[in-house]
Amino acid sequence: MAAIGTRGTVTEASGFNADADAQKLREAMKGTGTNEAAIIEVLAHRTIAQRQRIKEAYKQTVGKDLAHDLTSELSGHFRSVVLGLLMLPHVYDAYELRQAMKGAGTEEACLIDILASRSSNEIQAINAFYKTEYEKSLEDAVCGDTSGMFQRVLVSLLTAGRDESDKVDxxxxxxxxxxxxxxxxxxxxxxxxxxxxxxxxxxxxxxxxxxxxxxxxxxxxxxxxxxxxxSGCLEDVFLAIVKCVRNKPSFFAERLYKSMKGLGTTDTVLIRIMVARAEIDMLDIKAQFLKMYGKTLHSFIKGDTSGDYRKILLELCGGE
CATH class of the missing domain: 1.10.220.10 (Annexin)
Known part of the structure; x- marks a missing residue:
């Protein structure tokens, strides 16, 4: 599992009880209708490690897969956030990359966001899981979906060959x-x-x-x-690398701002960043967002989303 930072909005729940949480989730899905508030209360306030233990407890006590049950009970963007929260970081990244390249067209922004911002160790873990899960190397998938110099930059990033030392020559x-x-x-x-x-x-x-x-x-x-x-994707990927080198929280703050600015919301970007960074550096991203745009990330999400989708994102945001 990837190392998780201490600058996240999601931290370990005290008095954690995986069995009790599993039962809470079971109760939330029993009968007609679903208690989304109970699902948010549990999953948005547990760490990735704690959620894995809840998944195990659910399977032991209910005899079913938690992700499968939630998939059948929930829908839309709310379901996307909830299912993302249940995945380990490298699993979520691999899943998002797979989704970005499935079917007609490619979501290049996803390839750039993930590959330009992850460490060599993280990319190695993504590569290994992708190969096992999807029976195809991530490099082959990227090469089948991109071309030219943009493809060559992504392939270079996928080799996870970046020097990770602090040495300056x-x-x-x-x-x-x-x-x-x-x-x-x-x-x-x-x-x-x-x-x-x-x-x-x-x-x-x-x-x-x-x-x-x-x-x-x-x-x-x-x-x-x-x-x-x-220009185009090549410009985007090189800019993303430079911005991540300079200030990764600032890069993600800008991506979040652009996902909500103007007409409509790019929900895939918003969800991906909120889920992936909640436990790593969301506090830093929020601080950068306020510094760069003069408004809180919380207020942007509140004004740009609705329903249970908004509620769970606000919980991950961790208040004003």
């Missing part, structure tokens, strides 16, 4: 910045492979130095240059 950072500059701003056309080689392989601290050096050489921020040199 000053001479190499200066060289990396120079090579990126010469591959983009300093020439006609763009050599995207050089961007890939640096952005998908170097460690976070080293990349922060590269970005500083790049600013000195080019007089531009690296994000500005990526926007000038690239």
């Amino acid at each position: 000053e001479a190499l950072a200066a060289q990396d910045a120079k090579e990126i500059y010469e591959a983009g701003e300093a020439r006609w056309g763009t050599d995207e492979v050089k961007f890939l080689t640096v952005l998908c392989v170097r460690n976070r601290k080293h990349l922060l130095r590269v970005f500083d050096e790049y600013q000195k050489i080019s007089g531009r921020d690296i994000e500005e240059s990526i926007k000038r040199e690239m």
Whole structure:
């Protein structure tokens, strides 16, 4: 199971009793109608580890699969959130990636959100589960659904080959910045492979130095240059990598804002981030959201969603 941080809004429930929670959920689904409030009360206030124990207790005491029962009782976005909460982090990521590539069309935003923001260890776990569960490597799935340089960047991220150390090589950072500059701003056309080689392989601290050096050489921020040199999904994935290196909670705050801004809500993005980050860094995401947009994430969700879907997202958000 992936290491869970201490900056989440969902923390261990004290006096936890898996059997009692399993019975509560059973009662919530018995008879006509479903008690959604009881489901929210249990699942939105238990950690991922505690939910796994509830699933086991439910199977032992009821003799049925909890996810299966909830699937048949619930519907829509509320069901999507609840089922996501029952999954381990790498299982949820693999499931979301699978959904993004199923059927006609591809949700490229999902591929970018997950692969640009996860650690090498997390990507290894996603790869292993995907292969076992779906009997196909994630790389093969991505290659069958994407093309060109965008595909090559995703494949590079999927190798989970990023240096995870804190080592900064000053001479190499200066060289990396120079090579990126010469591959983009300093020439006609763009050599995207050089961007890939640096952005998908170097460690976070080293990349922060590269970005500083790049600013000195080019007089531009690296994000500005990526926007000038690239377009479409390739621009999106490189920007996501840079933003995650600089400030991951800020990246997710921006994604949440854009998912709710304007006409309609991109519910898949909203759900994915709220479920995946609730136990990791949601407190930091909320702080960044307020700093960047002058409004609380809580108030945005409240004004943009409705019903039980809104209630469970607000619980995961953890109040104002």
